[in-house]
Amino acid sequence: MSVNWLESWLKNKWVHHGLRLAFATLITVLLFPFKFYVLESTAYDWRMQLSPDPRSSGQVVLLSIEHETIKRLKREPEALDWAVVLQKLAQAQPAHVVSFINPSQIQGSYDDLSMLSEIAARLPFVFGENDIPKTGISRLDPLAAPFENLPVEPAPGTADRSVLARDGVTRRLILTYENRFLLHPRIAQEFNGISNPHGYRGAFQFLESTQVLIRYREKGTYPTLRFVDVLENPLVAEAIRGKIVLIGRDTQENAADYVQTPQSKELLALSRLEMHANALDTLLLNQAPRVAPDWVKLLFTFIITLLTIYIVLNVRPAKGLMSLGLIMFAFLLFTLAMFAFGGWIIYVSHPLVAVFICYYFVIPYRLIIENRRSWEYYQKNRLLEQVEELKSNFMRMMSHDLRTPLARIQGMADVVRKEDGHLNSTQRMALDTISQSSEELTEFIASILSLSRIESKEMKLQLRSRDVNQILREVIRRTDYLAKRKNIEIVTEMEPLFSFNLDEDLLKTVFTNLIENSIKYSPENTKILVSTEELEGEAIIQVADQGRGIPTEDLGHVFDRFYRARNSRGNTAGNGLGLYLAKYFVELHDGRIEVESVLDKGSTFTVRLPMDLSKASDYRDFDGTERGGLHV
Numbered sequence: 188m189s190v191n192w193l194e195s196w197l198k199n200k201w202v203h204h205g206l207r208l209a210f211a212t213l214i215t216v217l218l219f220p221f222k223f224y225v226l227e228s229t230a231y232d233w234r235m236q237l238s239p240d241p242r243s244s245g246q247v248v249l250l251s252i253e254h255e256t257i258k259r260l261k262r263e264p265e266a267l268d269w270a271v272v273l274q275k276l277a278q279a280q281p282a283h284v285v286s287f288i289n290p291s292q293i294q295g296s297y298d299d300l301s302m303l304s305e306i307a308a309r310l311p312f313v314f315g316e317n318d319i320p321k322t323g324i325s326r327l328d329p330l331a332a333p334f335e336n337l338p339v340e341p342a343p344g345t346a347d348r349s350v351l352a353r354d355g356v357t358r359r360l361i362l363t364y365e366n367r368f369l370l371h372p373r374i375a376q377e378f379n380g381i382s383n384p385h386g387y388r389g390a391f392q393f394l395e396s397t398q399v400l401i402r403y404r405e406k407g408t409y410p411t412l413r414f415v416d417v418l419e420n421p422l423v424a425e426a427i428r429g430k431i432v433l434i435g436r437d438t439q440e441n442a443a444d445y446v447q448t449p450q451s452k453e454l455l456a457l458s459r460l461e462m463h464a465n466a467l468d469t470l471l472l473n474q475a476p477r478v479a480p481d482w483v484k485l486l487f488t489f490i491i492t493l494l495t496i497y498i499v500l501n502v503r504p505a506k507g508l509m510s511l512g513l514i515m516f517a518f519l520l521f522t523l524a525m526f527a528f529g530g531w532i533i534y535v536s537h538p539l540v541a542v543f544i545c546y547y548f549v550i551p552y553r554l555i556i557e558n559r560r561s562w563e564y565y566q567k568n569r570l571l572e573q574v575e576e577l578k579s580n581f582m583r584m585m586s587h588d589l590r591t592p593l594a595r596i597q598g599m600a601d602v603v604r605k606e607d608g609h610l611n612s613t614q615r616m617a618l619d620t621i622s623q624s625s626e627e628l629t630e631f632i633a634s635i636l637s638l639s640r641i642e643s644k645e646m647k648l649q650l651r652s653r654d655v656n657q658i659l660r661e662v663i664r665r666t667d668y669l670a671k672r673k674n675i676e677i678v679t680e681m682e683p684l685f686s687f688n689l690d691e692d693l694l695k696t697v698f699t700n701l702i703e704n705s706i707k708y709s710p711e712n713t714k715i716l717v718s719t720e721e722l723e724g725e726a727i728i729q730v731a732d733q734g735r736g737i738p739t740e741d742l743g744h745v746f747d748r749f750y751r752a753r754n755s756r757g758n759t760a761g762n763g764l765g766l767y768l769a770k771y772f773v774e775l776h777d778g779r780i781e782v783e784s785v786l787d788k789g790s791t792f793t794v795r796l797p798m799d800l801s802k803a804s805d806y807r808d809f810d811g812t813e814r815g816g817l818h819v
């Protein structure tokens with residue numbers, strides 16, 4: 188009892204939908220706390236690569252010690268070279284000069300270094316430390332003498348080496364540490380006035396720092412001056428005035444001078460100098476990528492999980508896989524567009540993982556259901572087969588066991604009838620009724636047998652070249668006694684027809700049925716017109732009566748199996764099989780049967796049979812005279 192209740196509860200449509208919703212919610216909630224850093228950062232990098240680069244601020248100029256400088260000087264630039272270069276920079280009046288090269292590592296005599304220190308001090312010069320010192324930033328060690336008075340600022344871009352994706356890619360920039368702005372935001376503040384780290388788009392808390400994601404541009408975006416060029420040539424002041432000059436190394440020798448970026452994970456992917464330019468620009472333009480709120484992640488995970496469940500349960504596997512692929516592709520494309528045009532990062536890992544989880548949980552469930560269904564189907568099929576067998580056994584029994592005693596009853600009735608003199612009128616009437624009833628029963632059995640032959644597809648046409656008119660005449664002769672009983676006159680109007688291939692027995696059944704119906708459903712003293720003609724290669728046979736007609740609502744159904752029009756049910760004997768068989772037999776000949784009827788006025792049945800004369804071996808005139816040999 189309780190199992191039944193559970194089963195019917197499970198079959199309820201709303202319970203079904205409810206369970207799916209609940210499962211989708213469960214998956215969404217369970218996945219929520221997990222962080223798929225590797226997957227997410229891969230998707231992030233992929234988006235960064237595919238999105239068009241934003242414009243740069245135009246505020247940043249790079250000055251780099253690169254291969255050419257070393258080659259031309261035949262050594263590293265020394266204190267005096269630096270002095271000349273800084274002097275020239277000072278004249279061009281930049282807004283800031285940030286050196287990522289520690290001045291205390293520059294070679295030169297103490298006097299030269301002191302002079303360099305003095306020149307640097309006249310500039311808005313700062314040494315950008317690439318790491319946060321272990322001691323923290325509240326107590327920064329000053330530079331070694333004679334640079335002890337030059338400012339030092341930590342300016343780390345942080346690689347995901349031991350955290351997050353752990354792939355060594357520099358994606359983030361530290362804005363504040365120990366609640367203090369570091370170098371980049373401090374410089375940017377002078378341009379954009381943002382004094383609070385949370386004034387930056389996409390700023391997030393990470394350990395003790397506030398950070399943003401760096402929006403990278405293609406390598407080579409920033410105007411770059413070679414150290415040796417500045418040293419040897421006059422400097423165009425306009426290129427520098429009011430700008431931020433970043434000094435660093437790009438000699439392709441030391442991996443520490445380079446970072447890996449979302450665009451490229453090669454060892455020397457992008458110079459650290461250019462990374463700083465990108466970081467600075469991200470702040471100057473306040474265009475750091477921002478992570479969409481958690482509810483967006485939850486919403487997409489939920490929607491995609493739900494879609495997956497429905498697709499896996501309802502769509503055929505190949506089509507389902509394709510739809511899921513399309514949905515995922517559309518989703519990824521959407522996240523790409525959101526990144527490219529709004530700087531939004533929509534997490535893709537949760538929906539993606541959810542699809543796989545759903546797939547692997549729901550597919551077995553679907554298999555179980557389908558297995559059960561096919562088992563049920565198999566059982567039903569077996570039952571049907573058994574029923575079918577029972578039916579044909581029954582049919583066989585009908586043909587043998589019923590027909591023989593019926594014939595005997597009829598025969599005996601005839602024998603008794605022959606003893607005419609000894610019978611009174613009541614006895615004669617009883618004998619007639621016996622004959623008539625057994626005749627009806629024989630006909631009914633014949634119809635049922637035809638039906639079973641049709642259904643078991645045993646029916647095959649026995650084609651012979653015959654004249655339809657002759658068949659009709661014979662049918663009329665045989666049914667005439669029925670017509671006479673009701674004083675019905677059967678009038679014929681038959682055009683001579685060519686003989687053509689047909690199954691005589693089947694068509695006899697058809698015409699007998701049509702004529703007997705006309706008699707059966709017509710009142711006494713009426714006429715029945717049986718006519719034939721040939722029209723466009725078709726023999727057209729019509730049986731028209733002046734009987735009760737067929738109600739319009741029933742007209743479309745009289746050829747259905749066991750169908751009887753409402754005005755015949757209950758008042759006239761019949762089984763509703765005759766017209767069904769007639770239609771079937773006519774259609775076996777590639778013909779058509781139609782009916783037109785007006786209630787209480789009469790009905791006309793029209794049979795159209797294609798006359799395939801090419802196959803006919805001979806043809807006869809309507810009187811049956813053979814004219815063999817002539818082929819039409």
Ligand code: ADP
Nearest residue numbers: 704705708745751752755761762763764765766
């Ligand atoms: P039945 O054994 O009932 O006559 P048929 O299949 O021969 O079965 O005919 C189906 C139904 O079509 C009949 O029950 C009757 O209602 C209607 N019908 C058939 N022929 C005629 C007709 N000539 N006049 C009126 N109704 C007819």
